[in-house]
Structures are given as C-alpha cells and as structure tokens.
Amino acid sequence: MDIDNPSKPKAEGKLLVVILVGAPGSGKSTFCEHVMRSSTRPWVRICQDTIGNGKAGNKTQCLSSAARALKDGKSVFIDRCNLDREQRSEFVKLGGPQIDVHAVVLDLPARLCISRSVKRTGHEGNLQGGKAAAVVNRMLQKKELPKISEGFNRIMFCQNENDVQSAISTYSTLGPLDNLPDGCFGQKNPDAKIQVGIMKFLKKVDVPVNVASRENSIRESVSPQIVEKKNSCCREEEEEACSSIPVNAGFESKEAKDLDGTPHDAPTLAFPSISTSDFQFNHEKAADIIVETVEEFTNKIGNARLVLVDLTHGSKILSLVRAKAAQKNIDSQKFFTHVGDITHLYSKGGLHCNVIANAANWRLKPGGGGVNAAIFSEAGVTHVIHVLGPNMNPQRANCLNNDYNEGCKILREAYTSLFDGFASIVWTGAEQSKGSSEDIGSKALELCQSNGCTRKHSSNSDQKIKRDGIHASERSKRCKGPQDDFGANSTNSRAGKLSPENRNIDGSMSKAWGSWAQALHRIAIHPERHEDDVLEISEDVVVLNDLYPKAQRHLLVLARTEGLDSLANVRKEHLQLLKKMHAVGLLWAEKFLRADGSLVFRLGYHSVPSMRQLHLHVISQDFDSKHSKNKKHWNSFNTGFFRDSVDVIDEVTNHGKATLKDDDRLLNMELRCHRCRSAHPNIPRLKSHITICQAPFPAVLLENGRLVHAPQ
DNA sequence: GTTCTAGAAC
DNA sequence: GTTCTAGAAC
Numbered sequence: 001m002d003i004d005n006p007s008k009p010k011a012e013g014k015l016l017v018v019i020l021v022g023a024p025g026s027g028k029s030t031f032c033e034h035v036m037r038s039s040t041r042p043w044v045r046i047c048q049d050t051i052g053n054g055k056a057g058n059k060t061q062c063l064s065s066a067a068r069a070l071k072d073g074k075s076v077f078i079d080r081c082n083l084d085r086e087q088r089s090e091f092v093k094l095g096g097p098q099i100d101v102h103a104v105v106l107d108l109p110a111r112l113c114i115s116r117s118v119k120r121t122g123h124e125g126n127l128q129g130g131k132a133a134a135v136v137n138r139m140l141q142k143k144e145l146p147k148i149s150e151g152f153n154r155i156m157f158c159q160n161e162n163d164v165q166s167a168i169s170t171y172s173t174l175g176p177l178d179n180l181p182d183g184c185f186g187q188k189n190p191d192a193k194i195q196v197g198i199m200k201f202l203k204k205v206d207v208p209v210n211v212a213s214r215e216n217s218i219r220e221s222v223s224p225q226i227v228e229k230k231n232s233c234c235r236e237e238e239e240e241a242c243s244s245i246p247v248n249a250g251f252e253s254k255e256a257k258d259l260d261g262t263p264h265d266a267p268t269l270a271f272p273s274i275s276t277s278d279f280q281f282n283h284e285k286a287a288d289i290i291v292e293t294v295e296e297f298t299n300k301i302g303n304a305r306l307v308l309v310d311l312t313h314g315s316k317i318l319s320l321v322r323a324k325a326a327q328k329n330i331d332s333q334k335f336f337t338h339v340g341d342i343t344h345l346y347s348k349g350g351l352h353c354n355v356i357a358n359a360a361n362w363r364l365k366p367g368g369g370g371v372n373a374a375i376f377s378e379a380g381v382t383h384v385i386h387v388l389g390p391n392m393n394p395q396r397a398n399c400l401n402n403d404y405n406e407g408c409k410i411l412r413e414a415y416t417s418l419f420d421g422f423a424s425i426v427w428t429g430a431e432q433s434k435g436s437s438e439d440i441g442s443k444a445l446e447l448c449q450s451n452g453c454t455r456k457h458s459s460n461s462d463q464k465i466k467r468d469g470i471h472a473s474e475r476s477k478r479c480k481g482p483q484d485d486f487g488a489n490s491t492n493s494r495a496g497k498l499s500p501e502n503r504n505i506d507g508s509m510s511k512a513w514g515s516w517a518q519a520l521h522r523i524a525i526h527p528e529r530h531e532d533d534v535l536e537i538s539e540d541v542v543v544l545n546d547l548y549p550k551a552q553r554h555l556l557v558l559a560r561t562e563g564l565d566s567l568a569n570v571r572k573e574h575l576q577l578l579k580k581m582h583a584v585g586l587l588w589a590e591k592f593l594r595a596d597g598s599l600v601f602r603l604g605y606h607s608v609p610s611m612r613q614l615h616l617h618v619i620s621q622d623f624d625s626k627h628s629k630n631k632k633h634w635n636s637f638n639t640g641f642f643r644d645s646v647d648v649i650d651e652v653t654n655h656g657k658a659t660l661k662d663d664d665r666l667l668n669m670e671l672r673c674h675r676c677r678s679a680h681p682n683i684p685r686l687k688s689h690i691t692i693c694q695a696p697f698p699a700v701l702l703e704n705g706r707l708v709h710a711p712q
Numbered sequence: 713g714t715t716c717t718a719g720a721a722c
Numbered sequence: 723g724t725t726c727t728a729g730a731a732c
Contacts, residue, residue: 519713
C-alpha cells in the first residue's frame with residue numbers, strides 16, 4: 001500500500017488529502033487501488049475498515065494515521081464513507097498551506113451500490129449479504145453531498161462509471177509535483193429541479209420548504225396530479241429506473257402505465273426471486289417453480305397482480321421466467337417482471353404495490369428496519385411478507401448440500417405460501433372495505449393460520465409473516481389448533497397476585513394494582529384533596545387532564561364508584577354512569593373544538609388499563625405528544641384494545657357487559673397510521689408520518705359517532 | 713403509568 | 723457509534 005518514497009515534496013507540489021465520499025459498494029477502495037497502482041505520487045490509503053491491525057478501527061485512528069502520512073510527505077486517500085459533513089470535517093482540517101483537501105464523490109445509483117455490496121464476500125468492511133441493502137439504504141438516507149464551503153479545494157462528482165474512470169485517470173496521472181485546479185467538477189446543476197428529487201430521496205435538510213412539503217404529500221398519495229409533479233421532480237431517477245427495463249417481452253413492467261397517472265386499484269404483490277441470489281439456487285429450476293406456482297395462483301385470484309422484481313439489468317432469472325411465462329400463456333396483466341430496487345418500486349420505478357415480499361434469512365426478527373423500513377416508507381405499501389427459501393450456499397447456515405429434491409419442494413412451498421399469504425391479505429382487505437368492523441388483530445391470526453406457521457421455525461420453508469408483530473417463536477404455539485376466544489370477552493391474562501384488597505364490585509377477584517397504579521383511584525374517592533389537578537367534580541365523575549397526555553388534548557373522565565376498577569367490572573347497572581361519563585367527555589371535547597376546530601376527538605376505554613378506577617379517555621387524534629413514546633402507547637389508542645365509549649354503551653345495553661380485547665398481541669402489533677393504515681417500522685418514523693398524513697379516517701371510525709368533529 | 717438502561721438493531 | 727426497544731423497578 002505504501003510507496004517507499006519518503007522524500008519531501010518540492011514547494012510547487014502540494015500534498016493532497018483526498019476524501020472519498022460514497023456508500024458501501026460505491027467503489028472507494030477500487031478507486032484508490034487503481035490510482036495507487038499507476039501513480040508516481042506517493043499515496044497512503046487510510047481505510048477505516050482495516051486500520052486496526054487489519055480490523056475495523058475508528059475515526060481517530062484514521063486521523064492520526066493520515067497526519068503521520070502527511071508528515072512523511074505522502075498524500076492520503078481517506079477511504080471511509082464520509083457521507084455527512086460532520087464525518088468529513090475533521091479530515092478537512094488536515095488541510096493547510098501545503099496540503100490541499102479534495103473530495104471525490106462516488107455518487108452512484110443506490111441499487112448499484114447495494115448489488116455490489118450484496119455480492120461481495122470477504123470485503124474488509126464485512127458488509128455482505130442481505131444486511132448490505134439495509135445498511136446502504138440507511139446510509140444514503142443521511143447523505144450530505146460535500147460543498148466547497150466545508151473547506152475543500154476541489155470536489156469531483158462521479159455519477160456513473162465514466163465519471164469514475166475519468167477521476168481515476170485524473171489522480172493516476174498526477175505526479176508528485178503536479179497540482180489540480182481548485183473548484184467543483186462534474187456536479188449537475190444543484191439548483192435544477194432534478195436535484196430536488198434527489199435531495200428529497202436523500203432527505204437533504206436544505207430542500208426548500210415548499211418543495212419538501214409537497215414531496216411529503218406525494219408519499220401519502222397516488223393521485224394522478226401529484227404523480228405528475230413527482231415525475232417532474234424526480235425525473236433523473238425515473239429515467240434511470242426506466243432505462244433498465246427490458247423491452248423485449250410481454251411480461252415487462254407496466255410501470256409506464258402507472259406513471260401516466262392511471263391509478264392501479266388491482267392488489268399487487270411484488271416479490272424477488274427467492275433463493276437464487278445469495279442462497280445460490282439453480283436459476284433454471286427456480287424459474288420453473290416460479291412460473292408454475294404463479295400459474296396456479298393467477299387462475300385462482302381475480303384481478304390481483306404478481307410482479308417479479310430484480311435489481312439487476314439483464315437478470316438471468318427474469319429472462320428465464322419471462323420466456324417460461326410466455327410459453328405457458330400466462331396473462332401478462334396478472335404477472336409481469338420489473339427491474340428495479342424492490343424498496344423503491346413506486347418512488348423510483350412508478351410501480352404501485354401494496355404487498356411486498358422480502359427474501360429473508362433465518363435471523364429475521366420482528367421490529368423492522370433496513371430493507372423492511374425502506375419498503376414501509378414507500379407510498380401504498382401496507383404489508384411486507386417475509387419468506388425464507390431453501391439455501392444451497394454451503395457458506396450459509398442450514399445449507400441443503402445440493403439436495404434439489406428437498407430444495408425444489410421447499411422453494412415451491414415458499415412461493416405457494418407467499419401467494420396464499422398475499423391472497424389472505426387481499427381477502428381480508430376486501431372484507432374490511434365492505435364495512436366489517438372486525439379488528440385487524442384477528443385478521444393477523446387468519447393470515448398466520450393460512451401460512452402453515454405451525455411448521456418449525458428452523459425449517460427452511462417457514463414463511464415469516466411479520467405483520468402485526470407476531471413473533472416467529474410465538475407463532476407456533478399461537479397457531480396450534482383452534483384459536484381461543486381472542487377478541488371475545490376474555491379474562492385478564494395479565495392478572496397479578498390476588499389479595500382481598502383486590503376484590504371487585506361484583507365480588508370477583510382481579511389483578512393486584514401497584515402503588516403507582518392507585519393515583520386515579522385516590523383522586524376519584526377524594527377529589528377535593530386534588531383540587532389543583534382536577535377540572536371538574538360532580539357526584540358521579542371527576543374530570544382531569546391526563547398527567548402524561550398522548551395528544552394535544554387528552555383528558556380523563558373518572559368514575560367515582562368505589563370498586564369499579566376497570567371496564568371488566570362494568571355491568572348493566574353502570575349503564576347510566578357510562579352515559580354520564582360519555583356526556584361529560586363529549587362536553588369537554590366540544591369545548592376544545594370551539595377553541596380549535598381542526599381537532600378530532602375519540603372517546604373510549606382501555607380494555608385493560610394500567611391505572612385503577614374506571615376512566616374514560618377523551619383524546620384528540622393528532623397524537624402529537626412528547627409522552628407518546630412506545631408501541632404500547634400507540635397501540636393502546638389505535639387498536640381494538642381501545643374500546644369506543646359508544647360501543648361500550650351498546651354492548652352493555654345489549655349483552656350486559658363490555659367486550660374486552662385483552663391481548664398482548666394487540667399492544668405489540670406493528671405500528672400503523674390511524675388514518676391511512678400504513679405501517680411504520682418504529683415510533684419515530686410513525687410520529688413523523690402522522691404529522692403529515694392527511695388521509696381520511698377509516699370508515700369504521702366515521703360510523704356511529706366514534707369520532708367527534710367540530711360542527712361543519 | 714413512567715423511568716432507567718442493557719443490548720439489539722441499524 | 724447512534725438509535726430504538728423492551729424488561730425491570732417503582
């Protein structure tokens with residue numbers, strides 16, 4: 001790596017610090033190797049992945065190593081990602097009167113970096129396999145392109161292989177005494193709209209506010225007008241994506257039609273070829289299996305579409321599948337192929353998909369992130385189905401040792417299971433749109449059952465449905481035999497120790513309440529001792545602000561009846577009280593609505609409250625609160641766990657008691673927007689989504705007065 | 713219910 | 723290295 005030439009440079013030849021900027025797989029190391037192979041200038045490559053005695057080091061080690069090399073009269077390449085300004089700033093400071101600082105930006109398409117990262121083995125950064133896509137996506141989301149104002153003398157932008165070759169040539173021919181002109185080279189007009197699209201994609205902070213907000217709205221909508229705007233903003237990316245689409249067969253992507261603004265109502269599943277990449281499954285055999293299982297499925301399902309997606313241009317598997325599908329005369333409206341990044345089918349490929357399959361490995365755990373997160377951030381994607389296919393790669397866990405009998409069987413099961421899962425989603429979606437008020441949690445079970453999840457987790461063919469947060473290790477026990485009365489009036493599964501103090505109003509026993517859980521009970525019994533905290537006291541109820549509001553407006557209407565701990569204790573004799581609580585809550589909601597007509601309220605109870613004493617939540621639906629921090633907070637107000645006051649009153653009237661949905665599965669369900677029902681990988685991402693989501697509320701909430709709006 | 717924090721995930 | 727989750731203690 002080092003060149004043995006410690007002679008100090010002459011005055012006219014400055015030393016160089018060349019900071020490479022690019023995602024993993026963008027070709028930084030290759031760039032350095034090419035230059036150093038033919039350059040007559042002494043170079044040292046400072047690589048963070050190997051600086052710690054061949055292992056990964058840190059930024060400080062890189063800095064001191066670079067300083068040492070410069071002192072020895074050598075120019076340095078800083079070979080680390082350097083994707084944001086802060087990461088670069090310390091290295092820029094290495095510059096001085098005799099040391100110029102350059103940036104070479106390898107700004108190549110994300111999917112190229114991903115496909116290179118996925119393919120590489122034994123790379124110094126150890127970023128291989130499926131993990132690579134997640135990491136590259138994440139890094140690119142934070143990317144800030146370098147600017148001269150950061151302190152660079154010169155910046156070269158490379159947006160394709162030709163640019164890279166030209167930059168290699170520039171630095172290779174740079175002798176010890178040569179200098180390069182200062183300035184910015186190769187950057188496309190940064191003010192052009194075209195860049196705005198890129199900036200949006202990269203979440204650049206300095207996007208003009210009006211453009212950023214418009215782009216945000218695009219992510220939530222697929223209306224024709226907005227799609228048109230999207231095209232004008234992201235033209236470069238769209239062209240890039242379009243250029244790689246094969247045009248020689250009837251099964252090519254229909255994205256052009258989508259981009260015209262014709263909305264596609266047809267439920268669409270986009271799926272990658274399972275096991276043919278890292279798991280090295282034979283392509284010919286895989287193509288047969290894909291086409292056969294697709295054929296079976298397209299005969300069964302109405303207008304649903306299946307789209308086989310591959311990242312790489314000229315993919316062998318795509319050509320094989322297209323040829324075989326054509327032979328079998330499979331309807332090209334129902335099944336076609338698409339070249340592009342499966343995590344950006346709409347934003348970069350213009351293809352509307354609501355369900356996406358992710359080829360997973362056995363490490364997959366619920367939680368979301370990486371590829372999963374990237375998929376969820378796409379407009380219109382409501383479900384991700386994780387599929388684990390057979391592994392033929394001896395370097396990966398659970399290899400099948402070239403047993404294609406077993407492999408084919410497993411791959412066929414994987415696709416069948418995937419398509420069945422998709423059918424199940426389509427079916428339950430259709431049920432929902434027909435006005436079923438069934439809770440989404442029970443649909444998760446249907447989905448779970450329909451996918452053979454009783455198979456062992458370790459099975460290579462196990463399909464993982466991550467939807468609704470069903471943990472893989474828990475599914476097997478949950479899917480055994482008939483379901484228990486999930487959703488029915490069930491007992492308290494979280495009951496704690498019993499003691500005489502925990503006797504309910506009806507004489508039954510309930511869970512022990514911790515001391516922290518008694519605060520509301522104390523207020524209900526002695527509101528006069530808490531005058532500073534309460535808003536209203538009457539004979540039956542006390543009203544107070546929730547101490548940790550989960551929305552702009554969030555108050556509690558407390559029942560004052562001793563022994564009425566929670567909804568589980570409510571019986572017909574409490575009907576008048578329930579109505580009174582509802583009426584009081586409604587009055588407060590109306591009061592708030594007079595002050596702010598944009599608010600929307602929902603009134604209801606938690607199936608199993610954490611705090612003792614029956615209390616009605618009156619909560620505005622912005623959920624804009626620093627106290628809303630975790631999955632339980634969100635799901636306790638936005639799944640069936642939350643029982644609308646109007647429904648509780650109906651149930652008690654008709655059945656003598658309220659329906660409780662007491663199940664940890666509800667509180668652990670994936671995070672879905674309460675308006676558009678899109679899924680989000682974590683709380684921060686959900687919160688940023690709900691600040692911009694303007695979708696109408698689901699129909700079920702608009703019925704029966706469940707939502708309280710300002711008068712029109 | 714919250715806070716704290718280890719460690720998983722990225 | 724930073725972000726995020728989830729379990730324990732209160």
